[in-house]
Amino acid sequence: MVEIVDSFIAAVCVIICNLVRALWAIVDPDPTDLGTQGTLLQDFMEELSPRQLEVKHLKEKFLKALQENNAEEVIQILHTSKLDIDTVFEVDDPNMVLASYKQGYWLPEYKLEKSWAMGVHICVMYNALETALVLLQKGAAINRMPNGKTPLHVACEVSNSDFVALLLANGAKVNSRSLSGHTPLHYCTARESVECAKQLILKGAKVNAASHSNEEETPLHTAARFGVPELVALFLTHGASVNALNALKETPLMTAVFWAFDSKEQAYSQDHHLVCRLLLDHQADPNLREDDKKTALHKAAWNCDHILMRMLLEAGADARAMDINGCAAIQYVLKVTGVRPMAIPEVCYQLLLNYNTARIYPPQFHKVLQVCHDYPGVVEILVNSYEHLKPTKKWRAAIPDDCYERHKDFYDSLFAVCANTPRRLLHLTRCAIRASLQGFCQRGVDQLPLPSAMKKYLLLDPEGILY
Structure with a gap:
């Protein structure tokens, strides 16, 4: 048993050594072998290049015809070549119109700039309606999503109601899910897409x-x-x-x-x-x-x-x-x-x-002054919501000196009023009325047969000074 294990380990070591040598030969080739390898590579390229160049040229021609809405050119290409009508292209997509991604996935920058799309997707993106009709009549796939969205998702994304109607009439699935899990109705996100949403709903889109x-x-x-x-x-x-x-x-x-x-x-x-x-x-x-x-x-x-x-x-x-x-x-x-x-x-x-x-807990009122010292109207409203509020040493420390000077009249009145007990009878009457109304203060005061100025007083409208 030990001999078998040793033989197996030796065999694995030999394989690994051969792999390392092969990789090293690629990274740092022997000059004596370079000529032979170059000849083989050249022969390989000469064998495949014409075919690859032909296919590449044909795809570029087809893509250009789709983007330019050249229906005649598209018909000719499909009639005279063996190019698959559902060929997948790599196209520029900086606005991520064609692509849909699952959340939580890391994506390189180039992935966000490019997208995979079939002919119908490209027609939707470039508003090539006549060309799309040609593709659909010749049996182009309508519900595939090479990069996460069907053509119907894309049509809703770009708010193209004409394409939505065309796709729905040719069998597009109204409740299909993109790669991120959204239906076409989720991609209706602008005023211009209201007509798209109407058509989807009429065809059975689930609004919930x-x-x-x-x-x-x-x-x-x-x-x-x-x-x-x-x-x-x-x-x-x-x-x-x-x-x-x-x-x-x-x-x-x-x-x-x-x-x-x-x-x-x-x-x-x-x-x-x-x-x-x-x-x-x-x-x-x-x-x-x-x-x-x-x-x-x-x-x-x-x-x-x-x-x-x-x-x-x-x-x-x-x-x-x-x-x-x-x-x-x-x-x-x-x-x-x-x-x-x-x-x-x-x-x-x-x-x-x-x-x-x-209301704010009275012993913590200095925190109001720390935040709202530049808004005397706020301080006045909050102070007037209490029958009486006793100042502490923290109050003055919470107000910056420059702010105190800007609003000196108000802050002088604040400390004067809060230092005296009790406040005026008018204020205490306001507090009593507000306490009786509780949560109905706003609506209750609005219904009282009182002058407008009195209603404003009861509802704590700031006056710029405390008294």
């Missing part, structure tokens, strides 16, 4: 089909994320679930609220606001919670989006709801007050307090 991906989004989630009111209205009309949950338990409403703010441009999207209005009008629940217990109101507060906050609060959002870390919406606004230059934080705080949010 979740993507087979990490997100597990429905088409309604996707339309809400891109902020396309026309698509959202279309999906809702055809039975889309308004409270559908994705993998993170986010509803379309949460998705639209989050994406309503463009952090790069520091701008708010009116289209996303309209999407939220549509969803709420179709009974979207503003108090559903995602995995970390945030509601749509938390997301609106994080964006400091007072328009959506008002919309959600009027629809019944709970201003006291806390996330997994015990933070309510008012804490979210507090975190971002200084980094949302396009926001109006005063309105955000005012809304939350008028809808009965929990």
